[in-house]
Amino acid sequence: GQPLAPADYQRLSAQLGRIRKIDANGLKNLESELKSRGQLAQGTLSALLESLRPPSLVNIAVQPATPTPSPISTVSKPAAVVPQILPSTLPQPVTSAAVATSPDPCAQAGLAGSGRVCFDRLQDGQRGPLLVVIPGIAGGKPYALSRAEITVNDFNAFCNATHQCEPVALAYSYAGQLP
Structure with a gap:
């Protein structure tokens, strides 16, 4: 596909990182479902996003596929954050x-x-x-x-x-x- 605009790429990268932190298993299941249907040729959503990286952001690292634990990541987020992220960013499988x-x-x-x-x-x-x-x-x-x-x-x-x-x-x- 065509490279994304830098702002879109950064927004999607941040959303994918938040989803990975909130529900890593759900993300793995989604990727597995998409791969089994032939809708995710790159293997992971991170790889798909990487393939759409704009040329102006080539030297900026993508968030790792497996988040590394840090003292900050173990602090729980307020519950109000989850409803804002999940409905707009988690696609539901067609079978739902x-x-x-x-x-x-x-x-x-x-x-x-x-x-x-x-x-x-x-x-x-x-x-x-x-x-x-x-x-x-x-x-x-x-x-x-x-x-x-x-x-x-x-x-x-x-x-x-x-x-x-x-x-x-x-x-x-x-x-x-x-x-």
């Missing part, structure tokens, strides 16, 4: 959109190739878009595909339920029905 306690509704026997529809339930209880299960090629694993175009309202519901994206502001109420 569906309720984890129920089996995959699109994995039911007989759905693949039948033309019948299924849907996921979002965490807030709303129903996701209608999906059709397509049989895999040559006995491959079946997959679910949206039956129709996703509307702006569908997208906004997903964003509100998962906090993985920003909902689209609508100038008119009928605009939510547009793809």
Whole structure:
């Protein structure tokens, strides 16, 4: 990718350092999840950030992948700091959109190739878009595909339920029905 602006690079580097201090295991799990999906070719978020370092900051060191303990780092932070950092900086894995306690509704026997529809339930209880299960090629694993175009309202519901994206502001109420 393109190098970041120096201010953006420094802000992201500081956020990554804070997240690492607050929840190192959660960060490792996130990196592992992203790597398994092929979405983190660099292996770690630190390496990804390093690959986006602006040329003007080449001589400035990135925060280490494993923080070194120091007397200052053992002092606990006030609890008020955590809510300010976590919602805006920790991406949720895509799998968090569906309720984890129920089996995959699109994995039911007989759905693949039948033309019948299924849907996921979002965490807030709303129903996701209608999906059709397509049989895999040559006995491959079946997959679910949206039956129709996703509307702006569908997208906004997903964003509100998962906090993985920003909902689209609508100038008119009928605009939510547009793809």
